[in-house]
Amino acid sequence: MNPFSEYPQYDALGLAQLVQSGEVSAGELLKAAQTRLAEFNPLLNAVVTPMDELAESLVKNLGTRGPFTGVPFVVKDLMLRFAGVPMSNGSVAMKDYCPAADSEMAARLNDSGLITFGKTNTSELGASALANNAVFGSTFNPWDLSLNSGGSSGGSAAAVAARIVPMAYASDGGGSIRLPASYCGIFGFKPSRGLNRFEDLSKAWGGAVVSHVCTVSVRDSAAYLDWVAGNTDQVAANPALTSYLHATTMPPKRLKIALINQAPVETPIHRDCLSAAAKAAKHCEALGHDVEEAAWNFDGRELMRAFLTVIFYYTARDVANMAQWLELTEPRLAIELNTRLMAGIGKGVSDDQVQQALAVWQRIGERLADFHSRYDVILTPTVATPPLASDALDPTVLEQWLMRGLLATGLADKLFCARLLDAIISKAVQQTPFTPLANITGQPAMSVPLYWSDDGLPHGAQFMAATGNDRLLLQLAAQLQQAEPWKHRMPPICHQ
Known part of the structure; x- marks a missing residue:
């Protein structure tokens, strides 16, 4: 060689x-x-x-x-x-x-x-x-x-x-x-x-x-x-x-596969991402598996509220740990504006609220276990968008101004509420409405590269199975x- x-x-x-x-x-x-x-x-x-x-x-x-x-x-x-x-x-x-x-x-x-x-x-x-x-x-x-x-x-x-x-x-x-x-x-x-x-x-x-x-x-x-x-x-x-x-x-074995093209929350799915899932479904059928369209059996907005609650809480903890490792106060940490605001909001999440969010995770996991009693595998697009530019998720100038203003007041921890979560869900899942589910439930999932669009870009198809x-x-x-x-x-x- x-x-x-x-x-x-x-x-x-x-x-x-x-x-x-x-x-x-x-x-x-x-x-x-x-x-x-x-x-x-x-x-x-x-x-x-x-x-x-x-x-x-x-x-x-x-x-x-x-x-x-x-x-x-x-x-x-x-x-x-x-x-x-x-x-x-x-x-x-x-x-x-x-x-x-x-x-x-x-x-x-x-x-x-x-x-x-x-x-x-x-x-x-x-x-x-x-x-x-x-x-x-x-x-x-x-x-x-x-x-x-x-x-x-x-x-x-x-x-x-x-x-x-x-x-x-x-x-x-x-x-x-x-x-x-x-x-x-x-x-x-x-x-x-x-x-x-x-x-x-x-x-x-x-x-x-x-x-x-x-x-x-x-x-x-x-x-x-x-x-x-x-x-x-x-x-x-x-x-x-x-x-x-x-x-x-x-x-x-011959699998029963649920094809789900609708995101758990109201997220537009790009046509190339849908095409990736459709091509994966055709491949599965050609291999002898049964594929049928299906729908989620849980409340997607409740899912994302619970997911974001946990992320905010743990981001606050992670930032606090960084400050401890570096022997600095948190205001002196050189961290990005998004991270600082997430940590600030996370400080307003109580232990009880985290436990309630994790209970939602458990309940949705049970719903998915029931779903998998009927289907061996769930097939979705991996993501909702083609590859994005590096600045695609950057806050606008107005958003940056508002974020800095909230942080300057010292009241970021007072912002946490269901209304805030609903306001940010659409942007938070712009790319990834399908993937967090497997993290919440603990089940295995994979992105398989089976489709390239006419512009030469790859688009994965996601498969999920029951835990274990x-x-x-x-x-x-x-x-x-x-x-x-x-x-x-x-x-x-x-x-x-």
Whole structure:
């Protein structure tokens, strides 16, 4: 193998097999990845913090460790602590903050055989649906450099789409893996809550957040889930029962799929996003599955009120934690206006109100469990819009003036009420009316790249299954990938 010319053709498992066979070294793969990074990152701004010293150490002390031994890797710069490496969380306030020790997840990644060589761009505290912040700027979409890659895992998604790496660490609290996967034309999987045994995110956004990877191939996503779920030691004994990767080698049973094109709240859906779901439905029918149109069985506005209540509350907590880590008062934190207002409003959310919101989450989860007694899978558009410009969600001049005025009064915590939530729901879900549901319920969901519009932009289709049915989703994804391969579809910058 020529690691420089052939590197983009392989997924992560394929690269690892080359290392294990001795056909290529981990050091050669790292150099190939760094060469692509040097070529494409000036255009994309996907990787914002180099970790070359760590990468060289990992190569030097590699050995044979796991399914991804020797594979170049990048990680999202959000709440993932590597000792001595800046963890900005997308914030000017934390751009120079260096944790003293690895988190368990970082330590496990270091011990996995993956060669981590950079951190990727995100939005501040992961709160925006665009990868855009005041410290590093925007991450641009490899399919159209005038557009954003999507958030909040946009740096990771862009790096995978440009084949800088075949797989990248990401996290998802309301669609932050699936949205940029849709915008960047790659596979994005959100596992069921609690499957990752190495990372405790139960206190992040009330349990809405999970970490995983965005990938080129379905099998890489499945193999990574095997690793973080602790399956790799058991696979040899009984792969049919324990392995997500093994499951992808077999087609799923004949599925009953509910196609839902209406957003849970009143959100316009772009025709290309609807076309992506329609094409996915046709593929499923061609594979022998039953698809029928259906409607949601819960109150979408109640859902979003409860979701925003929790986000405001936890944003206030996150900002307070930042101030504590930096030994600053909150007014002195260099954070963005949107974040400061969210935190201010969040201070007005009581513990009782949060518990009431989480009770709504539980109730909607029960409604969805009932829905899944009739349907194996729910199919929707992943997002409601094509990729957007980086400033598309910026507050207007008038909105900025009003926000600063409210903050100056010191009364932001008095604003929290149902009327406020209703006022911001339409803008809050402009892109992502479909994705937060899986975070609220804890069920698995994925964005599958099956459709490119006439202007050359990708549009994902989202599939959701009942909590714990991750294998079924991965089986369906692998079946769709075989029927309509997407690995060869690379953005224009890869062909220049």
